[in-house]
Amino acid sequence: AQRVTQPEKLLSVFKGAPVELKCNYSYSGSPELFWYVQYSRQRLQLLLRHISRESIKGFTADLNKGETSFHLKKPFAQEEDSAMYYCALRAEGYSTLTFGKGTMLLVSP
Amino acid sequence: DAGVTQSPTHLIKTRGQQVTLRCSPKSGHDTVSWYQQALGQGPQFIFQYYEEEERQRGNFPDRFSGHQFPNYSSELNVNALLLGDSALYLCAAGGSGNTIYFGEGSWLTVV
Numbered sequence: 085a086q087r088v089t090q091p092e093k094l095l096s097v098f099k100g101a102p103v104e105l106k107c108n109y110s111y112s113g114s115p116e117l118f119w120y121v122q123y124s125r126q127r128l129q130l131l132l133r134h135i136s137r138e139s140i141k142g143f144t145a146d147l148n149k150g151e152t153s154f155h156l157k158k159p160f161a162q163e164e165d166s167a168m169y170y171c172a173l174r175a176e177g178y179s180t181l182t183f184g185k186g187t188m189l190l191v192s193p
Numbered sequence: 194d195a196g197v198t199q200s201p202t203h204l205i206k207t208r209g210q211q212v213t214l215r216c217s218p219k220s221g222h223d224t225v226s227w228y229q230q231a232l233g234q235g236p237q238f239i240f241q242y243y244e245e246e247e248r249q250r251g252n253f254p255d256r257f258s259g260h261q262f263p264n265y266s267s268e269l270n271v272n273a274l275l276l277g278d279s280a281l282y283l284c285a286a287g288g289s290g291n292t293i294y295f296g297e298g299s300w301l302t303v304v
Contacts, residue, residue, distance in 0.1 A: 088235075120295075127197075128236070128283065128295040170235050180226055180249055181285075181293060183235030 086111040088173050090184035097161050098192050105156040105187045107145075107171030116174040117147055117154040118181070123167045131156075131169070141165070161191045196220070197286050197296035205302045206274050214269045214299045218286030222294070224248075225267040227259060228283040230298070236283055242267050271301075279303045 087110045097103055109115060119131040132140045134147040134154060145156045154171060168188050172181040196219030206212050218225055224243045228236035238251035242261035261267045265286075271278055279302050287293035 090235075093233075127297040130292055130294075133292075172235075178249065179224055179287060179291075179293070180238045180241055180251075181228075181236070182238070183228075185233070185235045 086115065086173050086175055086182045088171050088182050088184035090169075090171055090187050092187045093185070094188045094190065096190045096192065099163055100160050103156075103158045103161045103165070103189065103191075105169050105171075105189065107154045107156065107184060109152050109154065109171075109173050111152075111173060111175060113176045115176070117145070118172045118174070119143070119145055119154075119156050120170045120172055120183075121167050122170070122186075128170070161189075163191045163193060165189060166191045196222075197284055197294050199282075199284050199296035199299050201299055202297065203300045203302075205304060207304055208274055208276060210274050210303075211270065211272045212274060212301060214271075214282050214284075214301070215266065216268070216284030216286075216296060217266045218284070219294060222286035222291075223265050224287060225261060225265065226285045226293075227267070227269045228285060229253070230281040230283055232280070239269070274303045276303050 089108045117134040121131045122128045143158045170186045171184040198217040200215045226241040227239040230236040240250040245261045256272045258270045281298040283298045284296040
């Protein structure tokens with residue numbers, strides 16, 4: 085069975101500081117990894133997926149199969165980045181997601 | 194707009210009662226999944242429906258059941274409610290290889 089681990093419940097940074105939200109996974113096959121974000125009182129929405137290798141709102145994430153990690157990074161945090169971030173894994177041939185417990189990012193002015 | 198609509202948004206039930214939650218996916222999204230998100234936790238997969246049949250199921254008891262209609266909308270039913278069933282229930286629509294879109298969820302409180 086697959087598992088997603090987000091070791092930090094809360095990450096608090098100042099505006100303009102770099103941000104790295106950690107995500108590690110365990111899965112024997114070739115996974116598809118995602119980051120979802122949930123702003124206050126809003127629905128869960130896709131931030132980015134590893135196969136598209138794009139940068140959304142300044143965030144990037146690289147899949148490291150050797151370290152089984154998919155950390156989310158942003159060089160300069162903004163206050164509007166404050167939200168709950170979830171890392172998720174989709175196993176080969178499946179359309180369901182396995183989520184981590186989430187990390188709350190709090191960006192202070 | 195993700196196009197996934199859930200109802201009701203909030204409801205309160207008593208232990209032992211039964212509840213039905215509803216989900217309408219975006220047009221063209223024929224696969225519907227349900228997730229339970231307890232406070233402080235990430236969403237946990239309950240089950241998935243495709244072509245009106247349950248295709249996959251997570252680690253949830255038989256008290257949790259569902260249905261999918263010909264128009265792809267879906268219901269989640271929970272019988273014999275327990276206090277521990279209090280959570281946000283999320284509906285997700287999409288399919289293999291497609292982006293998965295989530296609804297805003299239904300907040301269930303069991304008292």
